Amino acid sequence: MTNLITVTNDTVEKHGFFCKMSARKTSAWKRKRAWLANRFDEGLQLRLLGNGERGFVEFIPAKYAWRGIEGADDLVAIHCLWVVGKSKGKGHAKQLLDEVEAWARDVGYRGVTALTRSGNWLIDKKVLASRGYLSVDQVAPDFDLMLKAFDDGPAPHIVGGFDEKAASCGSGLTVFYSAQCPYLEDAVANARDAANEAGLAFQAIEITTAEDLRRLVPNPYGVFSIVHDGHEVASHYLLKKQIMPLLALSSPKTDR
Secondary structure (H helix, E strand, O other): OOOEEEEOOOOHHHHOOOOOOOOOOOHHHHHHHHHHHHHHHOOOEEEEEOOOOOEEEEEEEHHHOOOOEEOOOOOEEEEEEEEOHHHOOOOHHHHHHHHHHHHHHHHOOOEEEEEEOOOOOOEOHHHHHOOOOEEEEEEOOOEEEEEEEOOOOOOOEEOOOHHHHHHOOOOOEEEEEOOOOOOHHHHHHHHHHHHHHHOOOEEEEEOOOHHHHHHHOOOOOOOEEEEEOOEEEEOOOOOHHHHHHHHHOOOOOOOO
């Protein structure tokens, strides 16, 4: 077990927030820093692995979660859990999840929820299933909302209407993005470059509130989406060379 560093609004300049640690002068780092300032006031918690280990967890009272979920006001939501490099395989993910669950119990929340999926950018479902989290809602292609409840009560759910939200973007390439993830500024630039190469109209819509995220973004991840001619083609960071083949696709994902 390693020491955990609790990052607050007063200590974030010292400790950072793990991502973009070596890029503090970039606009992406500064925008995430500003985003955190508001979220700390809402109860956001950030823990970094100490003692030279590499990993972190970001979680928040689910009422304020930047994910497309509802019915979770008495829960805590995990935004991000990441352990990398030499720190993998040492039980650090377990320690970070222990911290989230202990905090939720201590503050009086009824449980912990997290949106999961395969691949990068969200927690893998298997990590939480091994700790007793249960699947309570799903949406294509592979989003799964997990819940560990300490007491009885209604389960949270994923917001719907994703096809309609994508269709409202119209023709061309539309990107939704948020400062919650500092890597997404680069992802927007990649999408813009792809649109320019393909000769498509382009618009980038920054999501600045959790309410707008749930209302506008056509996926439950919520902080990023690429929409082409009214159909979502990606919901996570991609390079330009990965985006270009997707622009030839026109089939929408299955809605709720």
